[in-house]
Amino acid sequence: MTTAHTDHFARNHLPPSDQQPVYLFDLPELRFPEQLNCATELLDRHIDNGQGDRLCIRSPKVSWTYAELFDKANRIANVLVHSMGVVPGNRVLLHGPNNPMMVACWFAIVKVGAIAVATMPLLRAKELKAVIDKAEICHALCDASLSAEMRNAAMQCPTLKSIQHYNYEGPDSLEAAMERQSGVFPNANTAADDTCIIAFTSGTTGIPKATMHFHRDVMAVCACWSHHVLRPSADDVFMGSPPLAFTFGLGGLVLFPMSVGASTVLLEKAGPPQLLDAIEEYGATVLFTAPTTYRTLAPRGVDLRKTGLKHCISAGEALPASTRTLWRDATGIELIDGIGATEMLHIFISADAVHAKPGATGTVVPGYQACIMDDDGNTLPAGQVGKLAVRGPTGCRYLADERQKTYVRFGWNFTGDTYLMDDDGYFFYQARTDDMIVSAGYNIAGPEVEEALMLHPAVAECAVIGSADEERGQIVHAYVALRPGHAGDSLMTKQLQDFVKAQIAPYKYPRAITFVAALPRTQTGKLQRFKLRETL
Numbered sequence: 001m002t003t004a005h006t007d008h009f010a011r012n013h014l015p016p017s018d019q020q021p022v023y024l025f026d027l028p029e030l031r032f033p034e035q036l037n038c039a040t041e042l043l044d045r046h047i048d049n050g051q052g053d054r055l056c057i058r059s060p061k062v063s064w065t066y067a068e069l070f071d072k073a074n075r076i077a078n079v080l081v082h083s084m085g086v087v088p089g090n091r092v093l094l095h096g097p098n099n100p101m102m103v104a105c106w107f108a109i110v111k112v113g114a115i116a117v118a119t120m121p122l123l124r125a126k127e128l129k130a131v132i133d134k135a136e137i138c139h140a141l142c143d144a145s146l147s148a149e150m151r152n153a154a155m156q157c158p159t160l161k162s163i164q165h166y167n168y169e170g171p172d173s174l175e176a177a178m179e180r181q182s183g184v185f186p187n188a189n190t191a192a193d194d195t196c197i198i199a200f201t202s203g204t205t206g207i208p209k210a211t212m213h214f215h216r217d218v219m220a221v222c223a224c225w226s227h228h229v230l231r232p233s234a235d236d237v238f239m240g241s242p243p244l245a246f247t248f249g250l251g252g253l254v255l256f257p258m259s260v261g262a263s264t265v266l267l268e269k270a271g272p273p274q275l276l277d278a279i280e281e282y283g284a285t286v287l288f289t290a291p292t293t294y295r296t297l298a299p300r301g302v303d304l305r306k307t308g309l310k311h312c313i314s315a316g317e318a319l320p321a322s323t324r325t326l327w328r329d330a331t332g333i334e335l336i337d338g339i340g341a342t343e344m345l346h347i348f349i350s351a352d353a354v355h356a357k358p359g360a361t362g363t364v365v366p367g368y369q370a371c372i373m374d375d376d377g378n379t380l381p382a383g384q385v386g387k388l389a390v391r392g393p394t395g396c397r398y399l400a401d402e403r404q405k406t407y408v409r410f411g412w413n414f415t416g417d418t419y420l421m422d423d424d425g426y427f428f429y430q431a432r433t434d435d436m437i438v439s440a441g442y443n444i445a446g447p448e449v450e451e452a453l454m455l456h457p458a459v460a461e462c463a464v465i466g467s468a469d470e471e472r473g474q475i476v477h478a479y480v481a482l483r484p485g486h487a488g489d490s491l492m493t494k495q496l497q498d499f500v501k502a503q504i505a506p507y508k509y510p511r512a513i514t515f516v517a518a519l520p521r522t523q524t525g526k527l528q529r530f531k532l533r534e535t536l
């Protein structure tokens, strides 16, 4: 294998090989060639096969064939290289809502042999800066609708050399620069183990964890879960809500449809009402979203039965058995549940509609192995609750992070989930082992919300936990002790909520605030969050 990177940042920051998990490539479809560029496989291949005229991406504004996406990605690749000075191995920040231009930019970055670092559209300057600093990013492609936060971040990030904005008309736009470039681009001849994406997790401590994935990892998730469990065809129309910065969305809305030459519909706003309209309008056959969305959409079952919807995938948080039943009764469709993780790139335990078992996530996806372990790395027998451990073609590689040793032990990836496996090899989710709050499909780190609250002058101390909620699975619940002279009333609640929203992504704000005189602490001064949970 010969790397195409001339900037060796990614390879230099990989965890040492003895800290990486064991990788499995037993399936014949996982025997990848030494040189592999996943953009060539997912995009150029369809042009070479004469499928360029097939529909590839749709949105309310545009409709592109594979040939059109290919042309745009090539032009952007030329802009990256010839006008922005990107070289293979550079990290390129990609910031925007889900739309066709974001996908064209993603392919351009990967074609160049650079590394795509996609970020959630709701991130504020402070959070963007953390990503830019951690991944040592010099170049950015940003949707014009999000330029304000991007410019704020850029002011605090002297290393950021060039930013191009897209989705607007102007002489300095990316579109104008594309006009001046050729639609032909020779893809970088990357090694199968060159990093092509860095995906950030929210992390329990609030310090972002960056996971590195190779070209072969991108192809592996297409060959495993998508090929064996979803089994899509070229006639499928994919749709969903997860942002492309979340690997659940990248896989479900870009990689999987394009791996079979199908089409995908990208929506900037993909709440339940928009999804419902779009399923009807575009004839979606495959839907990717979180359990709460299925719960919200179920009452529209009569309308949904008239659409072409066939495959519905739920991931991001545990799927309650009641939601599975609700959806089946309403629509006649059996949900496909699957647990995935940013560290693993995509789903590794799942069940298709025929093999679904209520209350269980599913069985291990072909290409992966999973078991329940104790803290010493002993495999526990069926029926016992323990830690979920998995391994397969993909696995955890944190960018320069001590937490690598916690996620990967004994060659296995420990996802931080407590699970049980039954006699038939079905895995049943129990709980998160750590403190992560999962609200409406988003992972939110309590300490990050605490940090934001603590900056308010009226706050003496605070603790943030997740409390159970029918709608969202969990909501962010803050316990706040105020400084003397401040009243814990509804006005203060509103003030604190707005204060948090102004600093970090608004979806992380505490939907519930309880005012307390003091917080429970250990003798050593450590916060006892479990005591707060017990009071709920």
Ligand code: 3UK
Residues within 6 Å of the ligand: 201, 246, 247, 248, 249, 314, 315, 316, 317, 318, 319, 337, 338, 339, 340, 341, 342, 343, 345, 346, 347, 361, 415, 416, 417, 429, 432, 443
């Ligand atoms: C939890 C689930 C029960 C679980 C993800 C599909 O969610 C994804 O990645 P994240 O890094 O979070 C990982 C954690 O989320 N989880 C996800 N799915 C399920 N718990 N049942 C499920 N079906 O705690 C896991 O460790 O944000 C999901 C594909 C790609 C992804 N990145």
